[in-house]
Amino acid sequence: MFACCGSSNKDVNENEKLVTQKFDRQLEQQNKESKLEIKLLLLGSGDSGKSTFFRQIQNNFGTGFTQDQLNTYKLPIQTAFLRNLQAATSIMEQIRQSVDESNSEFAQQLLQMQPEVFQTMIMSSNKENEHYTEDSTDNYSTFVDKCYKLARDSNMKTIFEAPMCYQLKIPAHVKTILQSSVLDQNYTVSVNDLVRYRLKTTQVQQISFKVQGRSFRLIDVGGQIAERKKWSAIFKDAASIVYVASMIDYDLTLDEDPSVNRMVDSLQLFEQTINCETFRSTPIILLLNKFDLFKTKVETVPLRNTFKDFKEPQEPHKYIQDRFLSMNKNPRRQIYSFFSTAIDGEIVNEIFKTSVKILLKEEMSRLGFE
Ligand SMILES: Nc1nc2c(ncn2[C@@H]2O[C@H](COP(=O)(O)OP(=O)(O)OP(=O)(O)O)[C@@H](O)[C@H]2O)c(=O)[nH]1
Ligand SMILES: [Mg+2]
Numbered sequence: 607m608f609a610c611c612g613s614s615n616k617d618v619n620e621n622e623k624l625v626t627q628k629f630d631r632q633l634e635q636q637n638k639e640s641k642l643e644i645k646l647l648l649l650g651s652g653d654s655g656k657s658t659f660f661r662q663i664q665n666n667f668g669t670g671f672t673q674d675q676l677n678t679y680k681l682p683i684q685t686a687f688l689r690n691l692q693a694a695t696s697i698m699e700q701i702r703q704s705v706d707e708s709n710s711e712f713a714q715q716l717l718q719m720q721p722e723v724f725q726t727m728i729m730s731s732n733k734e735n736e737h738y739t740e741d742s743t744d745n746y747s748t749f750v751d752k753c754y755k756l757a758r759d760s761n762m763k764t765i766f767e768a769p770m771c772y773q774l775k776i777p778a779h780v781k782t783i784l785q786s787s788v789l790d791q792n793y794t795v796s797v798n799d800l801v802r803y804r805l806k807t808t809q810v811q812q813i814s815f816k817v818q819g820r821s822f823r824l825i826d827v828g829g830q831i832a833e834r835k836k837w838s839a840i841f842k843d844a845a846s847i848v849y850v851a852s853m854i855d856y857d858l859t860l861d862e863d864p865s866v867n868r869m870v871d872s873l874q875l876f877e878q879t880i881n882c883e884t885f886r887s888t889p890i891i892l893l894l895n896k897f898d899l900f901k902t903k904v905e906t907v908p909l910r911n912t913f914k915d916f917k918e919p920q921e922p923h924k925y926i927q928d929r930f931l932s933m934n935k936n937p938r939r940q941i942y943s944f945f946s947t948a949i950d951g952e953i954v955n956e957i958f959k960t961s962v963k964i965l966l967k968e969e970m971s972r973l974g975f976e
Contacts, residue, residue: 649849
């Protein structure tokens, strides 16, 4: 007989019963709550701004970020800084624009470096890392000085002033990035930095939070072609899709396939997603994102270069909006669109609050109240 801790068999059975009952009640409660929870999916192609939106929501409506959580992004942000500096240097070379003579030797060295080297170098200069040596710290601080000097090279302004032309390899706000001091040993990550760096999503992430007394769950996924096959696993019970499309993509091509125009790809992806059987009647929130960049870009890069049927006096941003809206094959289902700038927390706040009102109203009318 294996009765434990002095309990009789009867006690054990009673205990087990109580534990099972408690577990069942918890499960029931959880089921109830997850049914009441409004599940929103952030979908859209890579680099459109989904995670930027997700982080703003986490910051504004969710639990926010502790400094420890933010610091987990320190290494990816530092590595991204170096990748951006390397890309900017490479573009300088491609357009035969030289950097200052005092930077040219280092610029060549940087161009030869493999991205993995950046990571190893940063890690081995960290006192808490197992590969730390004093030498590596000295080497790192010399390297950082050279990086900052190159990033602030006055000839680099060619790229800062015309970043739109080089969009594929560097973000449009590369100037802000390269003039920051993120490589400092004692750098601590801020939310502001977090929303400005491109950190590709490769794992599904989700947050739960409450707005107007209702529980929401927002799910973010990677949008690059290889990531899209993971999407269907999260489709079940979604109340709405928040589809993010980048407005500046009209003259860019996919990183994954340079023969495909990014906006054409996003339009097709939007069409396939919203019209599939699961979402035929689902209300859709469409974020026409990077509107801040679009307003200046469209002045120099005409929309007609890509969309031959675009004609004045129609406004370019309305044309893009119409193109997306025309993908809806169910006239009884609404698509609510917004021109958004996800790096701006206030704008995201406003858009999200309006979307919540819309979704709650949709829910009421679905339940027959109205
Ligand atoms: N200027 C500007 N930059 C933006 C905006 N939205 C996003 N970005 C920048 O665009 C880049 C990509 O944003 P992400 O949110 O990582 O894109 P994503 O859709 O999550 O990309 P994947 O994870 O690859 O699917 C980042 O550098 C952001 O700072 C915006 O509205 N304006
Ligand atoms: Mg992402």
